[in-house]
Amino acid sequence: MKFIDLFAGLGGFHVGLANNGHECVFACEIETELRDLYKSNYGIQPFDDVTKIDVTKIPSHEIICAGFPCQPFSLAGQKKGAECPKSGKLIEHVIRIAEFHNPQFILLENVPNIVNIANGTFWSYLTNSFKNIGYKIYHKIISPVDIGIPQNRKRIFIVAVRKDIDNGNFNWPDTTQLKNIDLSEILDKSNIHKHLESKKTMLLKHWQKLLNQLSISELRSTSLVAPEFGATYPHDFQQISFEEMKKYKGAYGQDLSNCNSWDEIMEKLPSYTNKYFKIPDWLVKSALKSRELFSQNANICTKWVAKLDKKNNSWQILEWRGNFNDLNIYNHLVQFRASGIRILRPNVAPSLISMTPTQIPIIPSEDRYLSPYEAAKLQNLHKLHQLPQGTVKAFKALGNAVNAKIVEFITKNLNIDYGILN
Numbered sequence: 001m002k003f004i005d006l007f008a009g010l011g012g013f014h015v016g017l018a019n020n021g022h023e024c025v026f027a028c029e030i031e032t033e034l035r036d037l038y039k040s041n042y043g044i045q046p047f048d049d050v051t052k053i054d055v056t057k058i059p060s061h062e063i064i065c066a067g068f069p070c071q072p073f074s075l076a077g078q079k080k081g082a083e084c085p086k087s088g089k090l091i092e093h094v095i096r097i098a099e100f101h102n103p104q105f106i107l108l109e110n111v112p113n114i115v116n117i118a119n120g121t122f123w124s125y126l127t128n129s130f131k132n133i134g135y136k137i138y139h140k141i142i143s144p145v146d147i148g149i150p151q152n153r154k155r156i157f158i159v160a161v162r163k164d165i166d167n168g169n170f171n172w173p174d175t176t177q178l179k180n181i182d183l184s185e186i187l188d189k190s191n192i193h194k195h196l197e198s199k200k201t202m203l204l205k206h207w208q209k210l211l212n213q214l215s216i217s218e219l220r221s222t223s224l225v226a227p228e229f230g231a232t233y234p235h236d237f238q239q240i241s242f243e244e245m246k247k248y249k250g251a252y253g254q255d256l257s258n259c260n261s262w263d264e265i266m267e268k269l270p271s272y273t274n275k276y277f278k279i280p281d282w283l284v285k286s287a288l289k290s291r292e293l294f295s296q297n298a299n300i301c302t303k304w305v306a307k308l309d310k311k312n313n314s315w316q317i318l319e320w321r322g323n324f325n326d327l328n329i330y331n332h333l334v335q336f337r338a339s340g341i342r343i344l345r346p347n348v349a350p351s352l353i354s355m356t357p358t359q360i361p362i363i364p365s366e367d368r369y370l371s372p373y374e375a376a377k378l379q380n381l382h383k384l385h386q387l388p389q390g391t392v393k394a395f396k397a398l399g400n401a402v403n404a405k406i407v408e409f410i411t412k413n414l415n416i417d418y419g420i421l422n
């Protein structure tokens with residue numbers, strides 16, 4: 001069948017459909033560099049802005065693919081949904097094109113949260129719009145790990161089938177028989193990787209030193225919150241008076257008794273208490289656990305704190321999401337996040353994200369970042385002739401892309417369920 005690739009990006013839909021024998025006849029992508037890459041990878045020069053497309057100029061086709069921009073819908077985004085003037089309304093152009101060309105299938109991908117955004121009104125708008133122009137909607141949340149690829153990346157896949165050909169037979173891919181690939185099988189052993197900045201290398205070593213010395217054998221989704229070492233202040237001090245507060249110890253056991261104002265007190269408390277005058281709810285359990293660890297290992301912790309690099313707030317928290325009884329950072333994956341240094345299980349990569357390239361997964365045992373080529377493997381885009389130049393641009397585009405293998409599986413089922421290519 002012939003398909004069009006709207007919001008084409010790196011062409012995750014293109015790869016998935018082409019691997020099932022379908023042919024791209026039109027693409028559109030607003031970013032010049034991605035358009036040039038698309039031309040180089042697939043031999044098609046994409047149109048630029050979807051809002052400027054004259055529908056009559058699009059060649060006839062049987063499938064529309066559209067990974068419409070997801071930022072306004074993701075949890076990290078602004079939660080404005082269809083009200084977002086910039087990207088939220090771009091789906092209207094998919095509807096406009098579908099209404100004119102009436103293709104058999106429409107494939108959409110986005111973050112799962114589009115179902116809830118604006119109290120579900122955006123989702124109703126989207127599904128009703130396609131129903132009103134004659135389509136039956138199927139949707140499912142699928143992550144690459146579900147099909148054996150070692151990346152956690154839940155996305156909603158929407159398949160709209162034109163009602164006159166919908167036989168109710170559409171099946172989502174059966175993933176039960178698929179072999180799981182371990183992240184280690186994806187890692188590329190060549191020596192051309194981007195190494196960790198020496199400050200981060202030292203920091204991880206320092207945290208490992210603490211883990212080796214503390215008398216703990218397991219951590220279950222807990223964070224080690226260094227500023228709580230030696231602290232005694234009430235974890236919720238919204239109702240506490242200034243005089244009362246001076247009786248406690250602040251971050252790293254700093255004395256508050258000499259403070260002359262709340263500002264001075266706040267300077268001696270951990271930064272995460274600043275906004276609501278309390279330890280945030282999600283951190284309380286870990287903070288109290290860290291105080292307990294300190295009381296049992298005061299000497300070790302005090303010496304360790306003296307050498308901790310404290311310039312960066314997030315470097316003072318170790319978020320343990322790894323194997324609970326193997327406290328060796330070097331047997332894990334690491335991600336520097338705004339909330340802390342996150343330690344993750346080694347066999348599956350976290351979701352590649354486009355907005356913050358600083359969160360590129362780290363392989364601490366090799367003192368390096370995941371490479372763009374390895375990330376491309378996690379998106380099944382590694383066979384592309386070219387990726388964007390430079391790590392930041394490559395990760396941004398890969399973090400925006402749809403996983404091409406999931407698209408391939410879904411499209412394979414379209415072929416089977418609707419008797420295409422028999």
Ligand SMILES: C[S@@+](CC[C@H](N)C(=O)[O-])C[C@H]1O[C@@H](n2cnc3c(N)ncnc32)[C@H](O)[C@@H]1O
Nearest residue numbers: 007008009010011012029030049050067401402
């Ligand atoms: C979520 S990404 C989709 C990526 C694509 N599915 C892939 O596999 O790489 C959304 C893409 O839409 C593009 N875009 C945003 N606004 C656009 C517009 N008005 N017209 C065309 N493309 C646009 C962005 O540059 C981005 O590459």
